[in-house]
Amino acid sequence: MTAKRALQLTAAVSLLAVLSTPADAGTRDISRDTLPANDGWASLGTGTTGGAAADDAHVYTVTDRAGLVRALDGGSDTPKIIKIAGTVDANTDDDGDHLDCADYATGGYGLKKYLAAYDPRSWGSAPPSGPQEEARQASAARQAERVVLPVGSNTTIVGLGSKALIKGGSLQVTDADNVIVRNLELRDAYDCFPVWQPNKGGLGDWKTAYDTLWVRGSTHVWVDHVTASDNGHPDEKEPTYFGRNFLRHDGLLDITNGSDLVTVSWSRFADHDKAMLIGNSDTATGDRGKLRVTLHHNEFESVVQRAPRVRFGQVHVYNNRYVVPEGVHDYRYSIGVSTESAIHAENNAFTTPGYVEAADLVKSWNGTALHTSGNVFNGYPVDLLTIYDAYNSASERDLTADVGWTPTLHTKIDSAATADREVARGAGAGRIP
Template sequence: MKRRHILALSALPVLGGCAATAPAPVELPLGWAGVGNTTGGAKAIPEHVFDVHDRAGLDAALRLGDKPKIIRIHTFIDLCPGGVEAFRDPEFNFDAFDRAFDPATWGRDAPRGPLEDARKRSEKRQADGSVVRLPSNTTLLGVSPGAGFLHGMVLLDKVSNIVIRDLRFSDAYDHFPAWEPRDNGHGEWNSEYDALSLRGAERVWVDHCLFDDGNHADKLEPIRLGQRVQHHDGLLDITNGSDLVTVSWCRFQAHDKTMLIGNSDGRITDDGLLRVTLHHNHFHACKERTPRVRFGRVHVVANLFSAERAEDFGYSLGVGIRSRLYSEHNHWELPPEIKADRLIRRLKGSAFTDRESRLNGQAVDILAAWAATHPGETMSADVGWRPDESYDAAALRPARPDQLVEQIRAGVGPRRA
């Protein structure tokens, strides 16, 4: 695989009472983030390189705002250490909420009144404490084994030029999910937090990270109001017109709705934005949305999708409204009862391209398999663009396709310092 040129950083002074060593050289990303010349905080002066060991140190570094900065994370920072009682409004009670809004007596109207108001106050208190907002021109690096963020969301909201590498994002747990009684016709619990969320962000590179739900898998949660409670949203969502994003060499594991690209069918202003490259990632036991795309020109190349159990797999690539999803050289390792037509799901989309992909080691024509099981429906194989027209896509294609799965399994996730 070809490599991009490297920006070298000078030696650093003593910071925060401990000797700061020079960070590793910063590679420029391939794919759409490379088109945007995404460098993060590479231009930081030595005084704007921070070694962070706790939340207080993180908040201090972020107060620098949009000036170029490098934030080196050394520990697994719990963004919500107090648990549910640290944020629960005194007037909110879970059992009382369920009794009040039981569909058998309340019906299918949206919750309202003092209990719902108290839930919203509780949710706001959690958000105020557990959401980290990254400013522009930031490099966020994990530099010690296990470095990352627990029980919270890292948010990139209307910012640009961000590099995030070698971090674990785990268990972005919403203690106060919203009950939406008409969702999917039977009602659903919907949570607020993604582990990492891009909203109107541009020029972002996420590389060698790990995303999971920690010890709180939603499938283990209780049934309330007739539906299993969902305390997690996405692992990495890219919405609200975000653009020029590359996600590479990351592991996503044991999650349901994993990655959303484009948040609404009606948000037509997203057309022309949401340009995203996903390469050399491993999606393991991720049930769906890996990714689910609306509007964007999304290149999904040289990724691995795997599951040991059929119940842990729904679909991989969601072809949403006006999406232009270009898939190539991807590998699926799935139970034998999962056939090729289930690798994609049509969600109002009209076009999908795939080439050189494999299911359990065998070449597969995904679009033809889907068409054979959906008579009367059509999807074009022409998505109206080719990655090679925009960047060096050849650098992302495997030189040895037979070795790709092994390379991904060995190479994804945070690298040890």
């Protein structure tokens, strides 16, 4: 028996086990669940129902990339429910065989040749151009054809059981409305072909292409009980080129380009650098009045920064759990306050070792306001705003507490201590009650 055939049989057996679980085993069909009333910004207006209206012909159970692509239907608006069973590997060909970075490389691309061509000591500060950059772009396009998975309006994507996983893929909810993603692990959206940007951040940096989940220009989106991480390919273990870490991952969940009315609940974001960006540009003034997002009962563990970083949006951050283990020595901050953002952060629990101070939890870039209340740091009450201003007012702009709005769309708000315990037990894929 070939290895491929063995994998196919294993997937079939796993799927049969999921589908044949008896009703009295405590399982329930969550695929037609809709966002509860008042559960964050995504409940405003028409609410968020995803694919709950799908007819039987548009309910799919998928076990591989080919089945997922067929079910997504190119990002169509047809109401659909897509159930993920087992592991779906986005880096596979049409026959289901795994593809690695070498399989995507074309046009003579080679990392050593790319590094030699654009070494700043000889190339300078101009953006890369010429044969190796063209080959990199062509190679990147081949990978994108495999791993970018477009999600259209009126869609529910839900994992079956406790081990549903999309590996290596980038779910992209673009210009869509009414989408639900639940009970699903999203892992390792690994970019084989990062691009060198000589002038980024003054020293240059590597830019990657894929978020595990990207909500772009979309409305009424509910992300619930999702686990997102770089598990298996941490950027911290990648080499350094041109004095900068050779990044392979972008965000875990980015919400950008005028997206609006989004609720992210009971999810886990882990083992990553830049976890969540809300609003992608200081100059995107068209985002004013949009980017309204609720984050509640989520866990951010071993996350270096952006949990979240916000521009423009009215963002309610409550009852979340932040854990920075002792091994995360490159920690930068958790809550990023950027241009015209209006963050209301309450009853969150931050747990860190001694080398991380409370003053490290918040960072501002052109931000003006941050409302905080009921938060705890290592078990003790902490006024994040007062501490931020005390440590940063001499060199950075002061933040005021008036963010210009008061959250009303929320479920019961627990104390930070209670939320800390409940999120530890209940956040992430496979933990829907």
